[in-house]
Amino acid sequence: MNISKFQLVYLAVLSMLGFIATDMYLPAFKAMEVDFATGPEQIALSLTVFLGGMAMGQLLWGLASDKYGHRNTLAVGLVIFTAASFGLAFSTEVWHLLTLRFIQAIGVCAPAVIWQAMVIKRYSQSSSQQIFATIMPLVALSPALAPQLGVLLADSFGWHSIFITLTLMGALLIATTMAQPKEAPEVKQTSIKTDIKALLHSKPYMGNVLMFASASAAFFAYLTGMPEIMAQLGYEAKDIGLSFIPQTIAFMAGGYFGKQAVKKYGDGVVLRNLIGLFSVAALLIFIASQWELTSIWPLLAPFCLIAVANGALYPIVVNRALSSAKQSPATAAGLQNSLQISISGLASALVAAMASQALSATGIAVVICLGALWIGYIVSNKELSEHFATPDNSRVVADDKQD
Numbered sequence: 001m002n003i004s005k006f007q008l009v010y011l012a013v014l015s016m017l018g019f020i021a022t023d024m025y026l027p028a029f030k031a032m033e034v035d036f037a038t039g040p041e042q043i044a045l046s047l048t049v050f051l052g053g054m055a056m057g058q059l060l061w062g063l064a065s066d067k068y069g070h071r072n073t074l075a076v077g078l079v080i081f082t083a084a085s086f087g088l089a090f091s092t093e094v095w096h097l098l099t100l101r102f103i104q105a106i107g108v109c110a111p112a113v114i115w116q117a118m119v120i121k122r123y124s125q126s127s128s129q130q131i132f133a134t135i136m137p138l139v140a141l142s143p144a145l146a147p148q149l150g151v152l153l154a155d156s157f158g159w160h161s162i163f164i165t166l167t168l169m170g171a172l173l174i175a176t177t178m179a180q181p182k183e184a185p186e187v188k189q190t191s192i193k194t195d196i197k198a199l200l201h202s203k204p205y206m207g208n209v210l211m212f213a214s215a216s217a218a219f220f221a222y223l224t225g226m227p228e229i230m231a232q233l234g235y236e237a238k239d240i241g242l243s244f245i246p247q248t249i250a251f252m253a254g255g256y257f258g259k260q261a262v263k264k265y266g267d268g269v270v271l272r273n274l275i276g277l278f279s280v281a282a283l284l285i286f287i288a289s290q291w292e293l294t295s296i297w298p299l300l301a302p303f304c305l306i307a308v309a310n311g312a313l314y315p316i317v318v319n320r321a322l323s324s325a326k327q328s329p330a331t332a333a334g335l336q337n338s339l340q341i342s343i344s345g346l347a348s349a350l351v352a353a354m355a356s357q358a359l360s361a362t363g364i365a366v367v368i369c370l371g372a373l374w375i376g377y378i379v380s381n382k383e384l385s386e387h388f389a390t391p392d393n394s395r396v397v398a399d400d401k402q403d
Helices: 005-023 026-036 040-068 070-089 094-122 125-139 141-157 160-178 192-200 203-232 237-242 244-265 267-289 297-323 329-353 355-380 382-388 393-402
Strands: none
Touching: 005 040, 005 070, 005 094, 005 125, 005 141, 005 160, 026 040, 026 094, 026 141, 026 203, 026 237, 040 070, 040 094, 040 203, 040 329, 040 355, 070 094, 070 160, 094 125, 094 160, 094 297, 094 329, 125 244, 125 297, 141 160, 141 237, 141 244, 192 203, 192 329, 203 237, 203 267, 203 297, 203 329, 203 355, 237 244, 244 267, 244 297, 267 297, 267 355, 297 329, 297 355, 329 355
16 A cells, blocks of 8 residues: 555545534534524534535536646635635524535535545555555544534533634645645546446446445434434433444444455455345344334444444445546546435435434434445346346347247
């Protein structure tokens, strides 16, 4: 894996920024409800709006990066993110919160897309697999560390300080990005329309993207519902932050052992077993969601199994998807992330719309994600895809005549 430690850390922070912006303010939901004089649905909607902005921005930044180059495009996105974060720190109305969260999401899409394209463009497929497998478990630190930092900042300085911190992070990343070597964009032989059409018709690409999106959607459904579920069970804000630690450890463990297993058994065998683990865990979550809980553990324990599966699954399906689209890696990464966030946003919206019944809504959303995961696996697998394909009637008739 021919990459410097500084570059690896830089890429990791870029990859984590969107998740940090998502997770850091979660423990402050109740405090924000009081300051904005609104209910849980409106504050939860700010997460859904954020995901909507990310869904819209991913493809646009991917297209821009392939056309204008990685460094400058990334810098523009980070400037938008930083400006919106600064505005959020001083927002006083719900519509301020929702509007600026949307703009913030548009900006943070740039690093979310471009770091993946940078890896695919600069390194071989085997090296990129190792880089993804190294960075993606590190990304899992954000769901644990970001809420803890959010609790610390909110308790010490108020929830506004969370967005000031994001502003400072954005400014630091802008400076680091401008110090990167400028890469001239390659002269493309195909049009944007042709690239997107080819990607949408590629079963290996779309199947792996759907698996990535579905696994991620289950995670976002949980993120949206967990603060309200724990509040209804009587937990405090610090407990909500602490609840993200077990799943983060599980995600990182999954990433590490998945990386070792791929080296030994190959990604095909590992992927099949991960889907089986995800399936069992999703069904356990659904069963737990139908009970009247007195503790969060019947829900948290099986979600840790999903975290193990996701930690190992993400690098496999992302590398498979993007490696099938080397002619336009940023566009492929943008479309992949756009579809991922769109599906995740739908799962989040379902749970947010039923925030007063967050437990049952989370269980339903996770099971729906499980179904989509299996569809993605079937589509990406050539043998299974052919097995489930619609029969060719003309071919059937011809075979009958021969008999």
